[in-house]
Structures are given as structure tokens and as C-alpha cells.
Amino acid sequence: MLYRASSINASLVPTVVATGTALKTVLQLLVPATTTIKIWGWGISFDGVTATAVPGLVSLLSVTNATAAAVTSTTPQIWSSPNTIPLSLCVGGATATGYNASGEGTTLSAQRFFDSQLVHPQTGYSVWFPSDARPPVPVSKSVRIRTTFAATVNCIPWIVYEEAA
Numbered sequence: 437m438l439y440r441a442s443s444i445n446a447s448l449v450p451t452v453v454a455t456g457t458a459l460k461t462v463l464q465l466l467v468p469a470t471t472t473i474k475i476w477g478w479g480i481s482f483d484g485v486t487a488t489a490v491p492g493l494v495s496l497l498s499v500t501n502a503t504a505a506a507v508t509s510t511t512p513q514i515w516s517s518p519n520t521i522p523l524s525l526c527v528g529g530a531t532a533t534g535y536n537a538s539g540e541g542t543t544l545s546a547q548r549f550f551d552s553q554l555v556h557p558q559t560g561y562s563v564w565f566p567s568d569a570r571p572p573v574p575v576s577k578s579v580r581i582r583t584t585f586a587a588t589v590n591c592i593p594w595i596v597y598e599e600a601a
Contacts, residue, residue, distance in 0.1 A: 438476065438516035439524045441465045442594035443535035445510075452483065452590040453536045455492065455583040461505040461537035463593035465512070465579040471525050473579075474570040475550065476596045479562025480581060482555070484589045491554040492585030494561055496595075498548045498577045503541040505580070507534030515596050525599060535593065557589040570598075 443451045443463060453462045462480070467473055478496050509528035514521075526533050531541075550571045555561045565571065573579055581593045 437514060437522060438596060438598050439512040439526070440515040440594060440596050441510065441512040441526065441533055443510065443592055444513065448513075450592050451535065452592055454588050454590055455585045456588050457585060459540065459582060459584050461507065461540060461580045461582050462591055463535045463581040463595065464505050464507050464533060464537065465526050465595055465597065466501060466504060466529070466532040467573050467575060467577045467579065468525050468527070469576045472575055472600045473526070473573045473597045475565060475573065475579065476570055476598060477562065477564035478551070478581065478593075478595045479560060480555070480583070480591050480593045481560030482557045482589050482591050484557025487558065489557045489589075490586045491556045492583055492589070493552065494555045495552040495582050496550045496579070497582065498550070498573050498579050501576045501578055504531040504578055505537035505541045506531055506539040508536045509534045526597075557585060557587075
């Protein structure tokens, strides 16, 4: 089953997330100890207004769950079906699946980068991985979209993933 994690609030409306000028997790997907996932695609859009603004660093990576960021909880939605069940096993929570991190957790020493790009704040970035190159994420890991910009800009991040059957 395919799911989409994004900065969706309880009313199922996308919530913009401010990036800030320091390293910040704008979306975190917590993979539980009971399943693995494969990332199908990810992306982020920005609402910058200054054409001369400096590009920021945007990264998709995985880290151990022990380093989970403190986030605003969100519930992943089914992406590939009009049904609302089964629910994703990557549940929301204060240090689980969520957006807009208020703290990065402990030092991120166990990292695996899937993609990093310099992105202008008036644009966005997205990628769909080929079927034979979808990044697998093992159990008990977190997938994060992290940003660093010279000036704060708002964004809407998303990840589409498949849970193992």
C-alpha cells in the first residue's frame, strides 16, 4: 500500500512550515520496528518572493529512531487508493511522524543521505525514484526532509512511500 506523509493538519489541509536559518527537520517519518518501507518519491515547495535570494540546502535522509526530532504529529494518508484503511504503521506522535521540528534530537551521527539539492526559495524540488532504485528504509529508522536557508522561507514537504506487505 502506498502512503503519503506531509505537513497535513487535523483538518486535512496542508500546513506551511517555516524553514529557519539553522538546520531544521521540516518532515519526519518514523519507521516502526515491525515493518520496512521503500521511498517512491519526495518533494518540497517554497513560497519565497525574492528573486535574488540564495538557494538553500534541502536533503532527504534516514537516521536511527533514537535521534528522533520533536515534531507536530501528522497521520500519513493512503495515496494509492480512495480507501482510508489500512492505516499506515508509521504513526504520528511528538517524536514520531510529524512536521515542523522544534528540536533536532541528539547528534545525527548515523545518517544515510538519499538525496540533497540546493534549491532556490522561489521554486521547489521533487523526485520520483525508478522502480529498481527506490531507497529502502529498514525498521526503527526515521526518514527526514531537512532544510537550511540563509533566510526563513515557508515550505510544504511530502514523502510517498510503500510499506512492506
